Amino acid sequence: MIIIKNDLEIDLMRKAGRIVGETLNLLEGKVKPGITTGELDRIAEEFITKHGAMPSFKGLYGFPSSLCISVNEQVVHGFPGKRKLKEGDIVSVDCGAFINGFHGDAARTFAVGEISEEAKKLISVTKESFFKGIEKAYVGNRLTDISCEIQRFVEDNGFSVVRDYVGHGIGKKVHEDPEVPNFGRSGRGPKLVSGMVLAIEPMVNIGSYHVNTLEDGWTVVTQDGKFSAHYENTVAILPNGPEILTLVK
Numbered sequence: 001m002i003i004i005k006n007d008l009e010i011d012l013m014r015k016a017g018r019i020v021g022e023t024l025n026l027l028e029g030k031v032k033p034g035i036t037t038g039e040l041d042r043i044a045e046e047f048i049t050k051h052g053a054m055p056s057f058k059g060l061y062g063f064p065s066s067l068c069i070s071v072n073e074q075v076v077h078g079f080p081g082k083r084k085l086k087e088g089d090i091v092s093v094d095c096g097a098f099i100n101g102f103h104g105d106a107a108r109t110f111a112v113g114e115i116s117e118e119a120k121k122l123i124s125v126t127k128e129s130f131f132k133g134i135e136k137a138y139v140g141n142r143l144t145d146i147s148c149e150i151q152r153f154v155e156d157n158g159f160s161v162v163r164d165y166v167g168h169g170i171g172k173k174v175h176e177d178p179e180v181p182n183f184g185r186s187g188r189g190p191k192l193v194s195g196m197v198l199a200i201e202p203m204v205n206i207g208s209y210h211v212n213t214l215e216d217g218w219t220v221v222t223q224d225g226k227f228s229a230h231y232e233n234t235v236a237i238l239p240n241g242p243e244i245l246t247l248v249k
Contacts, residue, residue, distance in 0.1 A: 076165055130231045143190050166182060
């Protein structure tokens with residue numbers, strides 16, 4: 001069941017979204033060769049709790065950390081730990097915060113030092129595909145109008161969209177209905193109505209869209225070992241168009 005949010009609830013979600021956006025902005029400045037993924041996790045948890053919120057992911061389905069941090073060929077759900085980032089890596093950081101009964105959820109992929117031109121293009125196309133998608137996030141459109149635009153843009157740029165993991169509704173729970181795929185034909189799925197809040201999150205691979213899960217049961221990697229990028233925001237569908245709740249300039 002899709003849970004529609006009223007104006008007050010969306011206002012509460014703006015607070016959660018802002019904390020997530022500010023956390024990711026902070027982390028962007030910390031990502032550099034030599035820092036460990038565990039240190040990034042510590043910085044994020046400290047910042048989130050200092051602002052009166054709780055990390056959404058810690059303990060969710062048994063996940064042990066505040067952030068999901070996925071490096072290079074890792075797609076999503078990577079564990080923070082002792083791994084040191086090195087020049088040329090790309091690192092996807094997925095962050096959630098819970099405050100006043102509601103969650104915010106967003107992800108970014110950052111360059112570690114100087115990266116290849118192909119990796120730069122991957123990060124750029126992944127981000128841009130999100131914005132292409134939300135051009136269709138208007139009342140009266142269908143959910144997969146968003147999906148179709150994301151897939152079209154990604155594939156026009158020579159990359160592939162992950163099929164096994166999708167976006168989702170969000171609110172009092174991190175994961176609510178509906179699922180929001182990043183692929184598929186337009187004109188399908190529920191009609192978009194004011195008060196829907198969606199976590200729209202293209203996951204894009206340089207090579208094939210096929211993925212595997214490592215033996216830890218969490219970390220998802222590209223089957224061919226090529227780089228993957230991730231870009232996500234929490235988006236409210238409103239009468240005058242979409243509002244991105246987790247993007248802080």
